[in-house]
Amino acid sequence: MATPIERLVVDPVTSVFEWAESLYHAVLWRWKQPPEGRIDLQYPLNTELRIAVFGFSVRPQPGVRNFAATELKELENFQPQALAAPLLELRRIGAARRSGEVMLKNLTHPLLVFSTPETGLLREEDREDLWNLFELPVYEQLRTGGGELIAQSCEAQEGLHLEPGTGAPQGLEWKLADNSCACGRGRLLSRAATAGD
Numbered sequence: 630m631a632t633p634i635e636r637l638v639v640d641p642v643t644s645v646f647e648w649a650e651s652l653y654h655a656v657l658w659r660w661k662q663p664p665e666g667r668i669d670l671q672y673p674l675n676t677e678l679r680i681a682v683f684g685f686s687v688r689p690q691p692g693v694r695n696f697a698a699t700e701l702k703e704l705e706n707f708q709p710q711a712l713a714a715p716l717l718e719l720r721r722i723g724a725a726r727r728s729g730e731v732m733l734k735n736l737t738h739p740l741l742v743f744s745t746p747e748t749g750l751l752r753e754e755d756r757e758d759l760w761n762l763f764e765l766p767v768y769e770q771l772r773t774g775g776g777e778l779i780a781q782s783c784e785a786q787e788g789l790h791l792e793p794g795t796g797a798p799q800g801l802e803w804k805l806a807d808n809s810c811a812c813g814r815g816r817l818l819s820r821a822a823t824a825g826d
Protein backbone atom coordinates (compact mmCIF):
# COMPACT_ATOMS: atom_id res chain seq x y z
CA MET A 630 0.00 0.00 0.00
CA ALA A 631 1.33 3.44 -0.91
CA THR A 632 2.22 5.88 1.83
CA PRO A 633 0.34 9.21 1.87
CA ILE A 634 3.44 10.92 0.45
CA GLU A 635 3.68 8.42 -2.43
CA ARG A 636 -0.01 8.85 -3.15
CA LEU A 637 0.39 12.60 -3.07
CA VAL A 638 2.95 12.23 -5.87
CA VAL A 639 0.75 9.85 -7.89
CA ASP A 640 -2.53 11.70 -7.51
CA PRO A 641 -2.12 15.00 -5.67
CA VAL A 642 -5.64 16.32 -6.19
CA THR A 643 -7.51 13.23 -4.89
CA SER A 644 -5.07 12.79 -2.01
CA VAL A 645 -5.47 16.35 -0.80
CA PHE A 646 -9.24 16.02 -1.00
CA GLU A 647 -9.18 12.71 0.91
CA TRP A 648 -6.92 14.19 3.53
CA ALA A 649 -9.10 17.26 3.95
CA GLU A 650 -12.20 15.08 4.15
CA SER A 651 -10.73 12.81 6.85
CA LEU A 652 -9.62 15.86 8.83
CA TYR A 653 -13.11 17.33 8.52
CA HIS A 654 -14.68 14.08 9.80
CA ALA A 655 -12.19 13.85 12.67
CA VAL A 656 -13.00 17.39 13.77
CA LEU A 657 -16.73 16.83 13.36
CA TRP A 658 -16.60 13.59 15.34
CA ARG A 659 -14.67 15.23 18.15
CA TRP A 660 -17.06 18.14 18.23
CA LYS A 661 -20.09 15.84 18.47
CA GLN A 662 -18.72 13.85 21.40
CA PRO A 663 -20.30 14.57 24.76
CA PRO A 664 -17.78 15.98 27.27
CA GLU A 665 -15.66 13.27 28.87
CA GLY A 666 -17.46 11.91 31.87
CA ARG A 667 -16.25 11.60 35.40
CA ILE A 668 -18.64 8.84 36.40
CA ASP A 669 -17.76 5.15 36.26
CA LEU A 670 -19.92 2.82 34.22
CA GLN A 671 -19.66 -0.22 36.54
CA TYR A 672 -21.07 -2.66 34.00
CA PRO A 673 -22.06 -5.77 36.00
CA LEU A 674 -19.89 -8.30 34.14
CA ASN A 675 -16.15 -8.26 34.55
CA THR A 676 -15.40 -9.09 30.93
CA GLU A 677 -13.93 -6.55 28.56
CA LEU A 678 -16.68 -5.75 26.09
CA ARG A 679 -17.52 -3.14 23.51
CA ILE A 680 -20.18 -1.20 25.40
CA ALA A 681 -22.11 1.70 23.90
CA VAL A 682 -23.25 4.21 26.50
CA PHE A 683 -26.13 6.66 26.07
CA GLY A 684 -27.64 9.19 28.44
CA PHE A 685 -24.61 9.74 30.66
CA SER A 686 -21.05 10.45 29.68
CA VAL A 687 -18.86 7.95 31.50
CA ARG A 688 -15.15 7.88 32.22
CA PRO A 689 -13.20 6.43 29.28
CA GLN A 690 -12.14 2.81 29.61
CA PRO A 691 -11.16 0.17 27.06
CA GLY A 692 -14.09 -0.85 24.87
CA VAL A 693 -16.50 1.69 26.36
CA ARG A 694 -17.71 4.57 24.21
CA ASN A 695 -20.14 7.40 24.89
CA PHE A 696 -22.70 8.09 22.21
CA ALA A 697 -25.01 11.01 21.51
CA ALA A 698 -28.65 10.14 20.94
CA THR A 699 -28.42 10.91 17.21
CA GLU A 700 -25.48 8.59 16.51
CA LEU A 701 -27.30 5.49 15.30
CA LYS A 702 -25.04 5.02 12.28
CA GLU A 703 -21.95 5.33 14.47
CA LEU A 704 -23.53 2.83 16.87
CA GLU A 705 -23.93 0.31 14.06
CA ASN A 706 -20.29 0.83 13.03
CA PHE A 707 -19.13 0.34 16.62
CA GLN A 708 -20.84 -3.09 16.76
CA PRO A 709 -21.48 -3.00 20.50
CA GLN A 710 -21.69 -6.22 22.51
CA ALA A 711 -23.67 -4.45 25.20
CA LEU A 712 -25.75 -1.29 25.63
CA ALA A 713 -25.97 0.96 28.67
CA ALA A 714 -28.73 3.56 28.36
CA PRO A 715 -31.92 5.01 29.81
CA LEU A 716 -35.11 3.08 29.05
CA LEU A 717 -36.34 5.62 26.47
CA GLU A 718 -33.07 5.38 24.57
CA LEU A 719 -33.18 1.58 24.61
CA ARG A 720 -36.73 1.65 23.28
CA ARG A 721 -35.62 3.94 20.47
CA ILE A 722 -32.64 1.74 19.59
CA GLY A 723 -34.83 -1.36 19.77
CA ALA A 724 -37.34 0.23 17.38
CA ALA A 725 -34.54 1.21 14.99
CA ARG A 726 -33.31 -2.35 15.06
CA ARG A 727 -36.77 -3.73 14.43
CA SER A 728 -37.19 -1.44 11.41
CA GLY A 729 -33.80 -2.53 10.04
CA GLU A 730 -32.18 0.88 10.47
CA VAL A 731 -29.51 -0.81 12.60
CA MET A 732 -28.70 -4.52 12.99
CA LEU A 733 -26.40 -4.65 16.05
CA LYS A 734 -25.52 -8.26 15.33
CA ASN A 735 -22.98 -8.52 18.15
CA LEU A 736 -25.37 -7.42 20.85
CA THR A 737 -25.30 -10.50 23.09
CA HIS A 738 -24.67 -9.26 26.65
CA PRO A 739 -27.08 -7.94 29.29
CA LEU A 740 -28.60 -4.50 28.90
CA LEU A 741 -27.68 -1.96 31.54
CA VAL A 742 -30.60 0.41 32.11
CA PHE A 743 -30.04 3.79 33.74
CA SER A 744 -32.94 4.91 35.90
CA THR A 745 -33.12 8.16 37.82
CA PRO A 746 -35.38 9.36 40.65
CA GLU A 747 -37.23 11.31 37.93
CA THR A 748 -37.92 8.29 35.70
CA GLY A 749 -38.42 5.91 38.65
CA LEU A 750 -37.33 2.28 38.73
CA LEU A 751 -38.24 -0.06 35.88
CA ARG A 752 -41.77 -1.40 35.93
CA GLU A 753 -42.68 -4.97 35.05
CA GLU A 754 -44.05 -3.87 31.66
CA ASP A 755 -40.83 -1.97 30.94
CA ARG A 756 -38.91 -5.19 31.49
CA GLU A 757 -41.30 -7.05 29.19
CA ASP A 758 -40.84 -4.38 26.49
CA LEU A 759 -37.09 -4.69 26.74
CA TRP A 760 -37.29 -8.45 26.56
CA ASN A 761 -39.48 -8.24 23.45
CA LEU A 762 -37.04 -5.85 21.80
CA PHE A 763 -33.70 -7.42 22.74
CA GLU A 764 -34.21 -10.82 24.43
CA LEU A 765 -31.34 -10.04 26.80
CA PRO A 766 -31.14 -9.99 30.59
CA VAL A 767 -31.58 -6.56 32.16
CA TYR A 768 -29.50 -4.94 34.88
CA GLU A 769 -30.58 -1.65 36.35
CA GLN A 770 -28.66 1.21 37.89
CA LEU A 771 -30.37 4.02 39.73
CA ARG A 772 -28.36 7.21 39.27
CA THR A 773 -28.85 10.85 40.14
CA GLY A 774 -29.54 13.28 37.29
CA GLY A 775 -25.81 14.01 37.33
CA GLY A 776 -24.95 10.32 37.01
CA GLU A 777 -23.85 9.44 40.55
CA LEU A 778 -24.67 5.82 41.32
CA ILE A 779 -27.36 5.41 44.00
CA ALA A 780 -28.25 1.72 43.69
CA GLN A 781 -27.78 -1.16 41.28
CA SER A 782 -29.29 -4.55 40.49
CA CYS A 783 -28.47 -7.44 42.74
CA GLU A 784 -26.92 -10.26 40.77
CA ALA A 785 -28.64 -12.89 42.90
CA GLN A 786 -32.26 -11.75 42.68
CA GLU A 787 -34.66 -9.03 41.62
CA GLY A 788 -34.17 -5.64 43.24
CA LEU A 789 -31.44 -3.06 43.71
CA HIS A 790 -28.86 -2.60 46.44
CA LEU A 791 -28.11 0.90 47.65
CA GLU A 792 -24.49 1.89 47.25
CA PRO A 793 -22.66 2.14 50.60
CA GLY A 794 -23.26 5.50 52.25
CA THR A 795 -26.22 6.31 49.98
CA GLY A 796 -29.81 6.83 51.06
CA ALA A 797 -32.87 6.10 48.94
CA PRO A 798 -33.78 9.32 47.14
CA GLN A 799 -36.83 11.41 47.95
CA GLY A 800 -39.84 11.03 45.72
CA LEU A 801 -38.97 7.56 44.46
CA GLU A 802 -41.63 4.92 45.02
CA TRP A 803 -39.67 2.14 46.58
CA LYS A 804 -39.84 -0.51 49.27
CA LEU A 805 -37.18 -2.36 51.19
CA ALA A 806 -37.24 -6.15 51.37
CA ASP A 807 -37.88 -7.61 54.81
CA ASN A 808 -34.96 -9.97 54.77
CA SER A 809 -31.33 -9.47 53.99
CA CYS A 810 -30.31 -10.69 50.56
CA ALA A 811 -28.62 -14.00 49.76
CA CYS A 812 -25.75 -12.12 48.09
CA GLY A 813 -24.78 -10.65 51.48
CA ARG A 814 -25.31 -6.99 50.55
CA GLY A 815 -28.13 -6.16 52.96
CA ARG A 816 -31.74 -5.57 52.09
CA LEU A 817 -33.04 -5.01 48.59
CA LEU A 818 -34.70 -1.91 47.24
CA SER A 819 -37.44 -2.50 44.73
CA ARG A 820 -40.15 -0.53 43.02
CA ALA A 821 -43.25 -0.16 45.16
CA ALA A 822 -46.40 -1.23 43.37
CA THR A 823 -48.65 1.78 42.83
CA ALA A 824 -52.18 2.14 41.58
CA GLY A 825 -52.27 1.47 37.85
CA ASP A 826 -49.39 -1.00 37.90
Ligand SMILES: [Zn+2]
Binds near residue numbers: 784786790811813817
Ligand atom coordinates in the same frame (compact mmCIF):
# COMPACT_ATOMS: atom_id res chain seq x y z
ZN1 LIG B 1 -28.38 -9.10 46.70
